Amino acid sequence: MTRSISPNDLMIRRLQSIHPLSNEEVRALGELPLEVASLESGHDIVRMGDRPKQCCVVIEGCTCIYKLTSEGGRQIMAIHVPGDIPDIQSLHLGLMDFGLAAISACTVGYIPHEKIQQMCEAHPRLGVALWRETLIDAAIYRDWMLNIGQREAFGRVAHLVCELMVRLKAVGLTEGDSFKFPVTQANLADAFGISSVHMSRVYGALAASGLLKVTRSRIQVLDWDELLEAGDFDPTYLHLEKSAPA
DSSP states (O other): OOSOOOHHHHHHHHHHHHSOOOHHHHHHHHTSOOEEEEEOTTOEEEOTTOOOSEEEEEEESOEEEEEEOTTOOEEEEEEEOTTOOTTGGGGTOOSOOSEEEESSSEEEEEEEHHHHHHHHHHOHHHHHHHHHHHHHHHHHHHHHHHHHHHSOHHHHHHHHHHHHHHHHHHTTOEETTEEEOOOOHHHHHHHHTSOHHHHHHHHHHHHHTTSEEEOSSEEEESOHHHHHHHHTOOGGGGOOOOOOOO
8 A cells, every 4th residue: 555544445445436425425434343353364254154243344465255166176256355345245145155265464354244234224325335346246256257268377367467457446556557466376376277387377478478577466567458458358347437546
């Protein structure tokens, strides 16, 4: 982050990027109590079969939604970035059918369901904003299915980098043409359905093509137009209305 941002501010930025909010609604979101926790990479926030009584907001780092096969194979279904509320559906689906875990060192803020429900009763349009957030999550899942099923690994990774750049820009967390992304290649391999070795080769190919510069915790886009083409990226599915100031 380039300047101090409160945990609630990131959530507000995210919702403002997809739904207009009044000053009163912004205040209501700012008053939600967040119990902030620091998590290590690999920490399970929600496990399949849990019945959580709270949602979490990603404040720093990244989380993922995943599912496991009976033999322990993991498929990452979504990656969440600061400002996201990855398990908002737990408000209405009592039994979790997925796992939610930190995939980097992570800071999250827990919000009791009861407090969110009270806020939505007092401010019905915030309920609409949260409903829109769940619909956009579903749109992202659909695009990820297309990405994994129909693109080669080079295009899959290019597409995700484009998506992350747009989503992080929407909450003011890009720095020029780069963004912080401390997720290991092993975790990304589980998102793309490839081996860690193959993931490393794809990163190398993207760098050799002059599209990206990848370090341990940051991705820099070197040629945005070429990256868009390589990833066959169209941001329509993100349904963004505006971006936050950097």
